[in-house]
Amino acid sequence: MSGIAIEARNVVKSYRLGEVVIPALRDVSLSVASGSFTAVMGPSGSGKSTLLHVLGLVDVPDAGDVLVAGRSTSALDDDALTVLRRDTIGFVFQTFELIEALSARENVLLPAEVAGRVDAGRERLAHLAERLGIAERLDHRPGQLSGGQRQRVALARALVNDPVVILADEPTGNLDSATGRDVLDVLRAGVDEEGWTVLMVTHDPVAAMRADHVVFLRDGTLAGSVSGRADDVREVIARFAGV
Numbered sequence: 001m002s003g004i005a006i007e008a009r010n011v012v013k014s015y016r017l018g019e020v021v022i023p024a025l026r027d028v029s030l031s032v033a034s035g036s037f038t039a040v041m042g043p044s045g046s047g048k049s050t051l052l053h054v055l056g057l058v059d060v061p062d063a064g065d066v067l068v069a070g071r072s073t074s075a076l077d078d079d080a081l082t083v084l085r086r087d088t089i090g091f092v093f094q095t096f097e098l099i100e101a102l103s104a105r106e107n108v109l110l111p112a113e114v115a116g117r118v119d120a121g122r123e124r125l126a127h128l129a130e131r132l133g134i135a136e137r138l139d140h141r142p143g144q145l146s147g148g149q150r151q152r153v154a155l156a157r158a159l160v161n162d163p164v165v166i167l168a169d170e171p172t173g174n175l176d177s178a179t180g181r182d183v184l185d186v187l188r189a190g191v192d193e194e195g196w197t198v199l200m201v202t203h204d205p206v207a208a209m210r211a212d213h214v215v216f217l218r219d220g221t222l223a224g225s226v227s228g229r230a231d232d233v234r235e236v237i238a239r240f241a242g243v
């Protein structure tokens with residue numbers, strides 16, 4: 001697949017808390033190329049999670065458009081957005097968000113079941129389990145897995161319906177640094193070898209270094225971006241400090 005996987009065009013999003021309007025995104029435009037690995041950095045409250053929620057069709061922007069595989073979503077109703085989200089977006093969270101009562105296998109297959117594609121999901125699961133190193137753990141419950149294994153299961157779940165893009169919010173935020181590095185290795189290899197498209201929010205310059213592009217948010221606006229993999233973590237930190 002080539003071209004643009006997902007795109008935000010002039011996205012504006014505010015939250016209302018009673019009388020108070022909190023601007024979270026002010027006119028953000030961003031294109032994520034298919035088969036690329038992009039990191040989103042920025043201070044707390046700068047709008048990173050909001051951007052992921054809007055791109056992931058969980059939150060509807062107040063203005064602007066989100067295009068998934070070139071398709072505008074601004075005119076879609078809730079049902080159409082739900083179907084498109086299910087079929088094209090894979091989410092990964094800092095806290096894994098696995099269902100404790102289900103085995104790893106059942107967790108991974110759940111989105112395939114919801115989409116009515118269990119057979120395709122099972123085939124994909126076999127491949128993903130090998131790639132992600134969880135083949136021996138599929139009958140375990142999340143509570144019987146390490147943090148790194150849980151995040152790999154969550155990643156398999158995000159990938160089971162062959163999404164256009166994986167949106168990951170601090171996927172290494174709850175992992176120790178060595179385990180976090182393993183998850184980043186898996187993401188990097190998936191992009192390089194399987195053509196995954198990853199957009200990852202992170203506070204960690206070491207994590208951002210693994211991406212092809214780093215975009216910086218500040219106060220709900222795109223404050224800068226760097227393309228080409230950083231050779232040096234200091235480069236990312238310096239760039240981050242400068243915006």
Ligand SMILES: Nc1ncnc2c1ncn2[C@@H]1O[C@H](COP(=O)(O)OP(=O)(O)OP(=O)(O)O)[C@@H](O)[C@H]1O
Pocket residue numbers: 015016017022023024042043044045046047048049050051
């Ligand atoms: N559901 C909500 N209701 C009200 N305000 C919200 C909501 N979600 C986010 N906000 C506000 O929108 C702004 C952007 O929040 P967002 O969660 O996108 O930031 P973030 O960059 O992900 O921060 P962090 O690094 O702390 O996760 C903040 O001012 C936040 O308080």
Ligand SMILES: [Mg+2]
Pocket residue numbers: 048049050169
């Ligand atoms: Mg956040």
